[in-house]
Amino acid sequence: MANYIVGDIQGCFDELQLLLQKANFNKQTDTLWLAGDLVARGPKSLETLRFVKQLGNSAKVVLGNHDLHLIAVSLGIHKVKSKDKTAAIFSAPDSQELLDWLRLQPLLAEHDDFIMCHAGISPQWNLSTARTAAQEVESILQGEHWQWLIEQMYSNQPDKWSEELTGIQRYRYTINAFTRMRFCFSDGRLDMACKLPPEQMKNNTLAPWFALNARQPIEKTIIFGHWAALEGYNGSDVIGLDTGCVWGGHLTMLRWEDKTYFTQEALTTS
Numbered sequence: 001m002a003n004y005i006v007g008d009i010q011g012c013f014d015e016l017q018l019l020l021q022k023a024n025f026n027k028q029t030d031t032l033w034l035a036g037d038l039v040a041r042g043p044k045s046l047e048t049l050r051f052v053k054q055l056g057n058s059a060k061v062v063l064g065n066h067d068l069h070l071i072a073v074s075l076g077i078h079k080v081k082s083k084d085k086t087a088a089i090f091s092a093p094d095s096q097e098l099l100d101w102l103r104l105q106p107l108l109a110e111h112d113d114f115i116m117c118h119a120g121i122s123p124q125w126n127l128s129t130a131r132t133a134a135q136e137v138e139s140i141l142q143g144e145h146w147q148w149l150i151e152q153m154y155s156n157q158p159d160k161w162s163e164e165l166t167g168i169q170r171y172r173y174t175i176n177a178f179t180r181m182r183f184c185f186s187d188g189r190l191d192m193a194c195k196l197p198p199e200q201m202k203n204n205t206l207a208p209w210f211a212l213n214a215r216q217p218i219e220k221t222i223i224f225g226h227w228a229a230l231e232g233y234n235g236s237d238v239i240g241l242d243t244g245c246v247w248g249g250h251l252t253m254l255r256w257e258d259k260t261y262f263t264q265e266a267l268t269t270s
Contacts, residue, residue, distance in 0.1 A: 004032050007225040008228070009039075010039065010042045013045075027058040035242070036063055036118030043268065045085060061106075061109070064225065065119070065179040072150050114223050118179045121222050122181070127219055133178075159173075176190060186212070190209075222239070250264055
């Protein structure tokens with residue numbers, strides 16, 4: 001029984017299958033953890049959703065920004081973009097079933113030894129706060145008023161956490177931290193503009209969220225995806241697994257028990 005954790009799939013279904021074959025993944029005994037962004041930009045988002053859904057309890061999924069955007073597109077809040085290559089999902093006979101399943105996935109998944117989210121944990125949060133913030137948003141997405149939240153989630157503000165935040169301001173911050181965050185200012189404010197790798201940063205007012213001096217300690221290893229420009233990251237308590245497969249890089253998967261990494265080069269470039 002092993003736990004395999006994989007970075008952003010983004011519709012790179014064929015690469016995922018090859019990666020699972022390399023690792024001898026067995027859905028009867030193993031668990032596959034997916035760090036969000038199952039869909040968009042790659043050629044087989046529909047196949048990816050179907051595959052992960054049919055894994056049932058053998059898959060642990062967290063929502064990424066592209067997953068939430070897909071749900072927004074399904075409501076007509078945004079149009080389908082040809083570059084996202086997700087149109088097949090909306091014309092599929094099981095489209096609504098897949099979208100409903102996706103919406104019910106959490107922002108934060110937890111193992112005894114690690115936690116997994118798409119973009120990271122706000123440097124202003126301890127583990128208890130992160131759990132609470134995730135559960136607040138998840139309860140809405142899984143409830144009857146979920147459409148309201150999807151309609152209202154698009155904003156970069158507020159960019160700083162406070163326990164005094166309420167309503168949509170609180171939920172927006174939570175969604176942005178869990179699914180969109182990369183850099184932060186020294187006071188913990190989120191920067192939503194820069195997507196560069198840290199070594200190319202000329203602006204010393206920004207730092208990766210995980211490198212902030214004032215980051216609250218988290219008792220477990222944080223595993224995340226989202227930031228392809230990092231090309232993976234392995235810190236003392238933080239592991240990044242997005243290595244840009246959809247951009248011509250490779251797909252990376254970690255077997256937690258022995259810390260073995262498996263990689264699969266991209267078959268195509270989006």
